[in-house]
Amino acid sequence: MGVLNYSVSSASLFLFFVFATIPSPLFAQIFKELSHHHHHHRHRGGVHVALPESDVELLEFPLNLEYLEAEFFLWGALGHGLDVVAPNLTEGGPSPVGARKAALDPLILDVVTQFAYQEVGHIRAIKKRVKGFPRPLLDLSATNFAKTVNNALNRELNPPFDPYANGLNFLLASYLIPYVGLTGYVGANPKLKSARAKRLVAGLLAVESAQDAVIRTLLYERLLTKVYPYDFTVAEFTNRASHLRNKLGKSGVKDEGLVVPPVLGAEGKIQGNIIAGDRYSTAYDRTPEDILRIVYASGNASVPGGFYPNGARGQIAESYIKRA
DSSP: OHHHHHHHHHHHHHHHHHHHTSOHHHHHHHHHHHHHHHHHHHOBTTBOOOOOHHHHHHHHTTHHHHHHHHHHHHHHHHSOOHHHHOGGGGTTOOOOBSOOOOOOOHHHHHHHHHHHHHHHHHHHHHHHHSOOOOOOOOBOOHHHHHHHHHHHHTSOOSSOOOTTSSHHHHHHHHHTSHHHHHHHHHHHGGGOOSHHHHHHHHHHHHHHHHHHHHHHHHHHTTTTOBOTTSSOBHHHHHHHHHHHHHHHHTSSOOOOOSBOOGGGSGGGOOSBOSSOOOTTSOOOOOOHHHHHHHHTTSSOTTSOBTTBTTOOOSHHHHHHHHHO
16 A cells, blocks of 8 residues: 555656646647647537548438438428427428328337437437538428329329328338438448448448338238229339339449349349348448439439439538539
8 A cells, every 4th residue: 555655656746847847838838739639539519520521421421311211200200300309400401391290000100200219319420420411401292202103103193192191101101211321321331431430320220221121021011902092002112112213323223122033032032022132132332422313303413303302411412513
């Protein structure tokens, strides 16, 4: 015990003499530099980050999709969105167009409510690492979804498809959303440089993948169900919707419906396709450009539309608009 006291006292005395020999102006400068170094690497605009600029851009881009998912699920389940649940996360961005509460049965309401709050958490997680941007203008109107479904089925439905009409319709509309973000995270991961960014994307990807799997499983249970009052089945809808995304994305097959030819199934042996994957049953990837082509519903990353009437936000998305 006496040795310990002696060691501590000796160390303290040594440090006292070291700092006592440093001129006051120099000591002040050292302290200032240390403080600045700590601030620069630990905080940027109140955000806890230290990431390469390319990582920042890659992490900011999916905020566009997280805003879309959060608003769609919140409105569908609760009848209100981020303006009520977490207004600070919107940063004053415009409220979504046409979103409303869906007529959901208890099970789907429960599932969608869980998804909704998970998406709020995703926005928080990304903004904890990067500054981000205000919520972009989102078109979540039944009219917009109806256009997408008409394009997928290559015919105009009468009455127009309404995602908010019932639980099945809402699940079908949900089929159109999380999977796109999932492929984006797969595509972004190998481009990231920092371990922190990779860890965040891995965590986001895991939950987005789980959400997509739940949606696909719930729809798989209804595979041969006809979507009232139309003549197409759930299976046909998913196949057509996936085909449309492949067409808009212009990067080959990155999307598959719930039933595929056996040659495209797992190990080339099965038609059931609850979880989409490549020949090795690993997830498909997409680039930001692919994703913009799809969510704009234009097939062109420089031509906004679809869910983003004024375009997506962030350095990557805005760079395509500037090129137009």
